[in-house]
Amino acid sequence: xxxxEKIHMGAINLIRIHPDDNVAVATRDIEKGELxxxxxxxxxEATDSARYGWKVAVRxxxxxxxxxxxxxxxxxxxxxxxxxxxxHTHNVTPLPIPDIYIDGT
Numbered sequence: 001x002x003x004x005e006k007i008h009m010g011a012i013n014l015i016r017i018h019p020d021d022n023v024a025v026a027t028r029d030i031e032k033g034e035l036x037x038x039x040x041x042x043x044x045e046a047t048d049s050a051r052y053g054w055k056v057a058v059r060x061x062x063x064x065x066x067x068x069x070x071x072x073x074x075x076x077x078x079x080x081x082x083x084x085x086x087x088h089t090h091n092v093t094p095l096p097i098p099d100i101y102i103d104g105t
Contacts, residue, residue, distance in 0.1 A: 012038060014030075023055040023068070023069050024055070024056055025053060026051065036056055042059075055088065061077045075095050077091060
């Protein structure tokens, strides 16, 4: 069965929070090979399973490229990320937290 047949047309199982985001958030568990879709029209085949709340790449992301969620930079790709890949600590280097947020000054 092809990925497009594993989900009925119009089903949304990802939320892309900001138009600049290159990742979207799973609204439910997504199986490997399943078509993952946003309301904005992003359609990617899940390359691995993604649990509810996990990030999924909605396009290819190059090694070293900024990961964008909420329209904000949240880290950099630590290796190439393919459209449909789960995006987490195994393929993202987090951005350093400025001292102002650590010591409160």
